[in-house]
Amino acid sequence: MMLEFIQHLVNGLSLGSIYALIALGYTMVFGVLQLINFAHGDVYMLGAYIGMYTAHFFQLGQNSSVLALIFTITVSMITCAVVGFLIEKFAYRPLRKSPRINVLITAIGVSLFLEFSGQLLFGPDPKFFPQIFKPSGDWSIGELKINPLQILVFFISIILMSVLQTIIFKTRLGRAMRAVSFNHDLASLMGIPTHRIISYTFMLGSGLAGAAGVLVGLTYPKIDPLMGTMPGLKAFVAAVLGGIGNITGAVIGAMTLGLAEEFLVGYWAPTYRDALAFGILILILLFKPTGLFGVKQTEKV
Amino acid sequence: MTTLHNETDSLEALEVKNLTIQFGGLKAVSDLNLQVSKGMIFGLIGPNGAGKTTAFNMLTGVYRPNSGKIQAFGKNLVGCRPFQITQFGVARTFQNIRLFKNLTVLGNMMIAMDHHPEQKHFWVLPSLLRTRPMVENEIQQEKNCLELLKIFKLDTRKSEIAKNLPYGDQRRLEIARAMATGAKLLLLDEPAAGMNANETKLLMHSIRLIRDEYQMTILLIEHDMKLVMGICEKIAVLDYGVKIAEGTSSEIQNNPRVIEAYLGKVPTDE
Numbered sequence A: 001m002m003l004e005f006i007q008h009l010v011n012g013l014s015l016g017s018i019y020a021l022i023a024l025g026y027t028m029v030f031g032v033l034q035l036i037n038f039a040h041g042d043v044y045m046l047g048a049y050i051g052m053y054t055a056h057f058f059q060l061g062q063n064s065s066v067l068a069l070i071f072t073i074t075v076s077m078i079t080c081a082v083v084g085f086l087i088e089k090f091a092y093r094p095l096r097k098s099p100r101i102n103v104l105i106t107a108i109g110v111s112l113f114l115e116f117s118g119q120l121l122f123g124p125d126p127k128f129f130p131q132i133f134k135p136s137g138d139w140s141i142g143e144l145k146i147n148p149l150q151i152l153v154f155f156i157s158i159i160l161m162s163v164l165q166t167i168i169f170k171t172r173l174g175r176a177m178r179a180v181s182f183n184h185d186l187a188s189l190m191g192i193p194t195h196r197i198i199s200y201t202f203m204l205g206s207g208l209a210g211a212a213g214v215l216v217g218l219t220y221p222k223i224d225p226l227m228g229t230m231p232g233l234k235a236f237v238a239a240v241l242g243g244i245g246n247i248t249g250a251v252i253g254a255m256t257l258g259l260a261e262e263f264l265v266g267y268w269a270p271t272y273r274d275a276l277a278f279g280i281l282i283l284i285l286l287f288k289p290t291g292l293f294g295v296k297q298t299e300k301v
Numbered sequence B: 001m002t003t004l005h006n007e008t009d010s011l012e013a014l015e016v017k018n019l020t021i022q023f024g025g026l027k028a029v030s031d032l033n034l035q036v037s038k039g040m041i042f043g044l045i046g047p048n049g050a051g052k053t054t055a056f057n058m059l060t061g062v063y064r065p066n067s068g069k070i071q072a073f074g075k076n077l078v079g080c081r082p083f084q085i086t087q088f089g090v091a092r093t094f095q096n097i098r099l100f101k102n103l104t105v106l107g108n109m110m111i112a113m114d115h116h117p118e119q120k121h122f123w124v125l126p127s128l129l130r131t132r133p134m135v136e137n138e139i140q141q142e143k144n145c146l147e148l149l150k151i152f153k154l155d156t157r158k159s160e161i162a163k164n165l166p167y168g169d170q171r172r173l174e175i176a177r178a179m180a181t182g183a184k185l186l187l188l189d190e191p192a193a194g195m196n197a198n199e200t201k202l203l204m205h206s207i208r209l210i211r212d213e214y215q216m217t218i219l220l221i222e223h224d225m226k227l228v229m230g231i232c233e234k235i236a237v238l239d240y241g242v243k244i245a246e247g248t249s250s251e252i253q254n255n256p257r258v259i260e261a262y263l264g265k266v267p268t269d270e
Helices: A002-033 A040-057 A066-095 A100-122 A148-170 A172-182 A184-189 A194-219 A229-242 A247-267 A270-287 B052-059 B082-087 B105-114 B124-129 B132-151 B167-180 B197-214 B225-231 B249-253 B256-263
Strands: A139-141 A144-146 B012-023 B026-037 B041-045 B067-072 B090-092 B185-189 B217-221 B234-239 B242-247
Touching (some): A002 A144, A002 A247, A040 A066, A040 A194, A066 A194, A144 A148, A148 A172, A148 A194, A172 B124, A229 A270, B012 B052, B026 B041, B026 B052, B026 B234, B026 B242, B052 B217, B105 B132, B105 B167, B167 B185, B167 B197, B225 B249, B242 B249, B242 B256
Parallel strands (some): B041 B217
Antiparallel strands (some): A139 A144
């Protein structure tokens, strides 16, 4: 009984931390632009593919090590950051003064563009993610068997999230990001180059999504060009659950969702895995649209 | 005068020539000319809707004028983005206070000073690693911020959340924050609005102080005539987007067109 519980807990934390990495990108971009960047899940898909190609290119599958993993994650993060920069620059920046709905539709367009370019470039069939880090076997404590990969995923995510937290709350870039998320015009009158700060925000968020792509490839090594849709939507739900625009909220929302999913699957109804996230979304929107940690935004007159 | 002013020997902090902006069919400001010399306290007055705030919005790059020229410290401002204008040394305050409400007093100041043109740029890595130069710079920056706050007697409230400050303090914090951007020309939009007589008097004192001690040039919009007449060395009057008078306080007070704009035409008996 206890064994099973710990097993689900570990699975849930590992899944939750993947959601968290993606949800942070949603929430940061929403913070600075009030935009739901629906292409974000597809950046995560690109992250997985970039990881795969990097591993193939450097033949990391044959000589797996922690270094290989760190290297792959870094390459994937940097490339995804560049992709995020380009998406913002060419798809969203020209629409800065347009109504929000236009930008939202563009985001869906970018998402479809990435998914189907992915099918064209990478092929529509699922690919196998090489084992760039192979643990020597499960850790067993008594009868409990834990896959070290899941613990690793959890810890890498925690490290990345703390770095992000530090950037946002302890650096000048973070101060500028928070100023921009408060009000563009005001930030700009304080001498803050708002466009540039928005670019950096996209790059940070996309970088994290790239890392999530590689980490998912490690634990569920089957990747395909449409793999970003569902985790993207779920991470979005997680961000809404925590209160969109709120960094801590996104992490807590994602962990909650990950744990809830794993416990639901483990104890009750495995087929309802995907229904859970959207059930939560509906409930949140009905009863607490600002999310758990969101603040009510008063419409400016 | 064929050559443009050199940045260093220009005596004018601000030169505005034939500035015009139109919203639809309405000329909100037309053919505005202003010259504000360095170190001057200049008042811009006029009835409500005369175009004063619109003029400020053009000066700070929020609106783009349809025609006309703006130069601050010898640099052209038309077509520049607001953040560039701030970095050229022009900063403003707002009629309706706009602070980063959820940050502390010091937090508001630090954000503004981060983008001071003379500020060293430490972005992500040094701040993450908290390198020595970065930490020292941060401490120095905090000191500089506190020094500015002291002028407005706000240094003792540095850790308070901005929105919890009394109204008058919020207005003063806005001025301090504008100075923290490194600006040499301050545009103050109704700095005394909502202040009582005593607070207004203190504010006048502070404005004179920052001009004298920090070599600021000040252009202010104000409806409080005691303040305007008390500290402005030169005053321009706008009415329906047109400058109808300019001069010293006594010249303005006796100008019939100004009296007409404010009080309406005195009917004559003939």
